Amino acid sequence: xxxxxxxxxxxxxxxxxxxxxxxxxxxxxxxxxxxxxxxxxxxxxxxxxxxxxxxxxxxxxxxxxxxxxxxxxxxxxxxxxxxxxxxxxxxxxxxxxxxxxxxxxxxxxxxxxxx
Amino acid sequence: xxxxxxxxxxxxxxxxxxxxxxxxxxxxxxxxxxxxxxxxxxxxxxxxxxxxxxxxxxxxxxxxxxxxxxxxxxxxxxxxxxxxxxxxxxxxxxxxxxxxxxxxxxxxxxxxx
Numbered sequence: 001x002x003x004x005x006x007x008x009x010x011x012x013x014x015x016x017x018x019x020x021x022x023x024x025x026x027x028x029x030x031x032x033x034x035x036x037x038x039x040x041x042x043x044x045x046x047x048x049x050x051x052x053x054x055x056x057x058x059x060x061x062x063x064x065x066x067x068x069x070x071x072x073x074x075x076x077x078x079x080x081x082x083x084x085x086x087x088x089x090x091x092x093x094x095x096x097x098x099x100x101x102x103x104x105x106x107x108x109x110x111x112x113x114x115x
Numbered sequence: 116x117x118x119x120x121x122x123x124x125x126x127x128x129x130x131x132x133x134x135x136x137x138x139x140x141x142x143x144x145x146x147x148x149x150x151x152x153x154x155x156x157x158x159x160x161x162x163x164x165x166x167x168x169x170x171x172x173x174x175x176x177x178x179x180x181x182x183x184x185x186x187x188x189x190x191x192x193x194x195x196x197x198x199x200x201x202x203x204x205x206x207x208x209x210x211x212x213x214x215x216x217x218x219x220x221x222x223x224x225x226x227x228x
Contacts, residue, residue, distance in 0.1 A: 042221055101164075108157055
């Protein structure tokens with residue numbers, strides 16, 4: 001049971017480049033989400049999914065796209081990277097049985113730098 | 116709208132000393148309350164959570180937290196800190212829907228021998 005896995009661990013992009021951050025979980029969780037972590041700001045929700053085929057925007061969705069074709073995977077796409085997207089990105093999953101009460105399980109994070 | 120404040124950006128304690136990390140929230144009803152810990156280079160791990168009932172909740176690694184409705188607080192405590200407790204600690208508030216979990220800015224804990 002690997003839990004929540006994320007790849008890559010580190011990435012450096014140039015402004016305007018695109019990339020996909022990968023996230024997978026093997027706990028059969030319905031809910032998955034992407035957060036970004038910036039100093040002094042805690043974690044902010046980018047996008048989330050309540051099941052395969054269903055996604056929605058969080059607090060800071062601009063510049064990011066997501067899709068959820070399977071229960072296990074929830075990739076995050078940056079279509080045209082900007083320096084403001086330099087951050088640490090965390091993927092999380094939860095069972096989805098209790099909404100706001102659910103414990104979230106976090107991946108190890110991807111540290112992204114946009115030059 | 117709900118919000119979470121953690122007044123202390125950074126705290127340094129000696130190993131073996133007691134610890135209290137502060138968390139205050141703003142929400143009209145009783146929220147769901149969480150404390151997560153993030154070790155360097157790692158993701159977040161749940162320490163404990165409060166939904167209802169006994170206002171003193173026990174968590175992993177010897178941590179406990181007390182919900183005080185009158186003060187809108189959910190402070191985290193540990194009676195004797197170990198060097199391995201050095202990490203970033205996040206308080207979070209949840210309401211009924213999944214997308215409304217709000218994280219505080221975090222408190223960084225350093226432990227000196």
